[in-house]
Amino acid sequence: xxxxxxxxxxxxxxxxxxxxxxxxxxxxxxxxxxxxxxxxxxxxxxxxxxxxxxxxxxxxxxxxxxxxxxxxxxxxxxxxxxxxxxxxxxxxxxxxxxxxxxxxxxxxxxxx
Amino acid sequence: xxxxxxxxxxxxxxxxxxxxxxxxxxxxxxxxxxxxxxxxxxxxxxxxxxxxxxxxxxxxxxxxxxxxxxxxxxxxxxxxxxxxxxxxxxxxxxxxxxxxxxxxxxxxxxxxxxxxxxxxxxxxxxxxxxxxxxxxxxxxxxxxxxxxxxxxxxxxxxxxxxxxxxxxxxxxxxxxxxxxxxxxxxxxxxxxxxxxxxxxxxxxxxxxxxxxxxxxxxxxxxxxxxxxxxxxxxxxxxxxxxxxxxxxxxxxxxxxxxxxxxxxxxxxxxxxxxxxxxxxxxxxxxxxxxxxxxxxxxxxxxxxxxxxxxxxxxxxxxxxxxxxxxxxxxxxxxxxxxxxxxxxxxxxxxxxxxxxxxxxxxxxxxxxxxxxxxxxxxxxxxxxxxxxxxxxxxxxxxxxxxxxxxxxxxxxxxxxxxxxxxxxxxxxxxxxxxxxxxxxxxxxxxxxxxxxxxxxxxxxxxxxxxxxxxxxxxxxxxxxxxxxxxxxxxxxxxxxxxxxxxxxxxxxxxxxxxxxxxxxxxxxxxxxxxxxxxxxxxxxxxxxxxxxxxxxxxxxxxxxxxxxxxxxxxxxxxxxxxxxxxxxxxxxxxxxxxxxxxxxxxxxxxxxxxxxxxxxxxxxxxxxxxxxxxxxxxxxxxxxxxxxxxxxxxxxxxxxxxxxxxxxxxxxxxxxxxxxxxxxxxxxxxxxxxxx
Numbered sequence: 001x002x003x004x005x006x007x008x009x010x011x012x013x014x015x016x017x018x019x020x021x022x023x024x025x026x027x028x029x030x031x032x033x034x035x036x037x038x039x040x041x042x043x044x045x046x047x048x049x050x051x052x053x054x055x056x057x058x059x060x061x062x063x064x065x066x067x068x069x070x071x072x073x074x075x076x077x078x079x080x081x082x083x084x085x086x087x088x089x090x091x092x093x094x095x096x097x098x099x100x101x102x103x104x105x106x107x108x109x110x111x112x
Numbered sequence: 113x114x115x116x117x118x119x120x121x122x123x124x125x126x127x128x129x130x131x132x133x134x135x136x137x138x139x140x141x142x143x144x145x146x147x148x149x150x151x152x153x154x155x156x157x158x159x160x161x162x163x164x165x166x167x168x169x170x171x172x173x174x175x176x177x178x179x180x181x182x183x184x185x186x187x188x189x190x191x192x193x194x195x196x197x198x199x200x201x202x203x204x205x206x207x208x209x210x211x212x213x214x215x216x217x218x219x220x221x222x223x224x225x226x227x228x229x230x231x232x233x234x235x236x237x238x239x240x241x242x243x244x245x246x247x248x249x250x251x252x253x254x255x256x257x258x259x260x261x262x263x264x265x266x267x268x269x270x271x272x273x274x275x276x277x278x279x280x281x282x283x284x285x286x287x288x289x290x291x292x293x294x295x296x297x298x299x300x301x302x303x304x305x306x307x308x309x310x311x312x313x314x315x316x317x318x319x320x321x322x323x324x325x326x327x328x329x330x331x332x333x334x335x336x337x338x339x340x341x342x343x344x345x346x347x348x349x350x351x352x353x354x355x356x357x358x359x360x361x362x363x364x365x366x367x368x369x370x371x372x373x374x375x376x377x378x379x380x381x382x383x384x385x386x387x388x389x390x391x392x393x394x395x396x397x398x399x400x401x402x403x404x405x406x407x408x409x410x411x412x413x414x415x416x417x418x419x420x421x422x423x424x425x426x427x428x429x430x431x432x433x434x435x436x437x438x439x440x441x442x443x444x445x446x447x448x449x450x451x452x453x454x455x456x457x458x459x460x461x462x463x464x465x466x467x468x469x470x471x472x473x474x475x476x477x478x479x480x481x482x483x484x485x486x487x488x489x490x491x492x493x494x495x496x497x498x499x500x501x502x503x504x505x506x507x508x509x510x511x512x513x514x515x516x517x518x519x520x521x522x523x524x525x526x527x528x529x530x531x532x533x534x535x536x537x538x539x540x541x542x543x544x545x546x547x548x549x550x551x552x553x554x555x556x557x558x559x560x561x562x563x564x565x566x567x568x569x570x571x572x573x574x575x576x577x578x579x580x581x582x583x584x585x586x587x588x589x590x591x592x593x594x595x596x597x598x599x600x601x602x603x604x605x606x607x608x609x610x611x612x613x614x615x616x617x618x619x620x621x622x623x624x625x626x627x628x629x630x631x632x633x634x635x636x637x638x639x640x641x642x643x644x645x646x647x648x649x650x651x652x653x654x655x656x657x658x659x660x661x662x663x664x665x666x667x668x669x670x671x672x673x674x675x676x677x678x679x680x681x682x683x684x685x686x687x688x689x690x691x692x693x694x695x696x697x698x699x700x701x702x703x704x705x706x707x708x709x710x711x712x713x714x715x716x717x718x719x720x721x722x723x724x725x726x727x728x729x730x731x732x733x734x735x736x737x738x739x740x741x742x743x744x745x746x747x748x749x750x751x752x753x754x755x756x757x758x759x760x761x762x763x764x765x766x767x768x769x770x771x772x773x774x775x776x777x778x779x780x781x782x783x784x785x786x787x788x789x790x791x792x793x794x795x796x797x798x799x800x801x802x803x804x
């Protein structure tokens with residue numbers, strides 16, 4: 001699992017590469033728990049290379065969801081693979097989180 | 113050792129008796145000489161008693177002082193001085209007092225008594241000294257040395273025979289030669305002085321002091337022995353006893369040589385002590401693993417040992433690897449931040465100038481102030497040694513040592529410091545391995561408990577009835593443990609079935625499973641509808657589930673009187689269904705959010721109830737994601753489509769066979785590798801028949 005981030009203005013784009021399982025979710029949790037992330041108003045998550053997400057990985061996003069919502073930070077997932085998206089859908093997370101197909105769409109929604 | 117004790121007691125007794133007899137005999141002889149009267153006193157008796165006395169004292173000491181001495185040498189020296197050497201000083205007092213006493217109380221026997229007391233003290237001292245020196249000579253002995261000593265002892269004892277034979281040995285040239293050879297032998301024995309090397313500096317000073325005192329005793333004894341030997345009043349004199357002379361000579365030479373060697377080895381002691389300390393520190397480093405100490409302690413030992421070994425005036429240790437969080441342990445000995453910055457920037461320049469970009473080699477500079485890379489920093493130091501802490505896998509940090517003198521680090525010091533750092537790296541790596549294996553062990557234990565809990569929570573008996581068949585399958589993966597299912601008979605015609613998957617693994621997952629089971633049994637007493645149950649379960653779990661955990665679940669209530677199923681899905685996998693009337697296989701696509709994701713009242717909006725009237729012959733397949741997310745070797749997922757296809761091929765079979773067919777297919781697909789827990793329930797509805 002590799003986590004990369006690119007920053008522009010008030011947007012941080014986090015790219016996830018590999019499998020997000022119990023061990024790698026700790027890294028992601030550290031990344032999202034970092035206080036500096038609250039300085040951004042938009043968090044875009046690039047899931048293009050995310051091949052698998054376990055319940056622990058989902059748990060990390062769920063645990064931070066409320067915090068971001070309270071701080072009015074937009075969390076948007078894009079480029080999600082079909083099987084990963086399926087996991088989000090089955091769990092009902094697609095109704096709670098914003099999942100779009102492309103980066104452009106993500107930027108547009110973020111700027112709304 | 114009762115045998116030894118007996119010998120010691122016996123020899124002590126013989127010594128006392130023979131000395132008293134000797135004194136009596138000497139006095140009788142003196143009386144005979146003064147008065148001319150015949151008495152019982154005989155010259156040969158004096159010789160016999162003295163030999164018996166010497167022999168018993170030596171035997172006593174021989175068994176008292178075992179030849180296997182420990183490394184503590186000052187204690188035996190102290191004992192020798194206090195118990196033996198002080199006799200000479202007692203004789204000194206007597207000697208000082210003797211002329212005065214003789215003036216007032218002229219007694220012809222006084223000198224004889226004094227001489228016998230002196231003889232008693234002397235023999236005791238010689239015996240003690242002789243066997244104390246044996247301990248010292250035989251310290252770290254070789255086989256040869258042991259043999260040589262044995263012969264030395266035997267030959268010395270043979271010389272005891274001379275006075276018994278009552279020969280004037282001085283007249284026999286061959287005897288003289290023999291004795292001279294024996295004297296040479298004792299000088300040779302005196303070169304065995306290994307023990308001196310094992311003394312620390314403080315102990316060496318103590319030993320020198322004691323040796324001086326013992327040497328004074330030897331000289332005093334010898335002086336008294338010869339001072340009165342020519343007195344006409346003396347009946348017997350021991351200066352012609354070769355044994356006494358030889359042992360006295362031996363004790364004198366050994367004491368003197370020990371003293372000289374101790375004095376001249378004083379300047380080198382510090383070096384030996386340093387080497388010993390290095391060795392001990394090295395040992396401490398390797399022992400830290402067994403003692404279960406932390407990495408911080410290992411670094412501390414390295415830091416202290418390296419400073420001591422190199423005599424550095426200032427030093428600091430930088431540790432902390434890439435990719436490891438936490439505050440690196442700071443070790444600093446008289447180095448300020450500004451100095452550290454200067455050195456480090458100078459170091460970078462020096463590396464550049466030398467063209468050695470490879471920074472993980474030892475850096476040594478003996479003339480810092482004139483090195484262009486460090487010029488301008490105005491450092492109070494001349495010598496710098498930078499030792500990297502590296503293994504083949506990782507870099508652990510750098511050790512910086514500074515000295516005020518030029519060329520302050522010699523090759524020997526560098527070697528020692530390097531072996532310290534190597535050992536440290538090894539110790540740290542081993543320490544981590546040990547911790548890792550402990551962690552694994554604990555984890556395994558936890559999983560064992562978790563799977564035990566899981567096993568207990570899953571029902572072993574299934575509801576049996578005439579209107580449906582049910583077949584279950586449950587397989588826990590090694591790493592993940594969170595699947596569960598359960599049944600509850602609500603009334604005669606209604607049964608509730610729950611299935612779920614708890615996120616997380618190990619104990620915590622098993623714990624939440626147990627909670628979920630409790631919630632199911634508790635809440636369903638109120639005969640709730642599936643969606644109502646989910647709302648209440650969500651609210652109950654919100655209070656006990658940690659933030660990153662959630663549970664997916666689906667609840668089915670089957671009513672066979674009404675021939676209907678109502679159910680709700682909370683983030684759980686879709687339900688697969690075969691409708692026998694339509695001959696159609698499909699998934700119930702309902703919406704529903706997992707439990708514990710939204711922890712407020714708004715959850716109620718996210719859950720839906722579905723009701724479906726079943727027909728006899730319909731099949732319902734309930735499962736967890738371990739089935740559809742089962743992966744083949746090529747990382748393909750088993751998927752919903754394949755599961756659906758399997759049911760469409762097997763719906764006509766009995767529930768048990770449908771289950772077996774699906775599980776066999778999944779196992780074939782994954783080639784028997786299990787990534788996640790797998791749970792599968794197959795329910796086949798049958799024609800309603802009256803219960804008898």
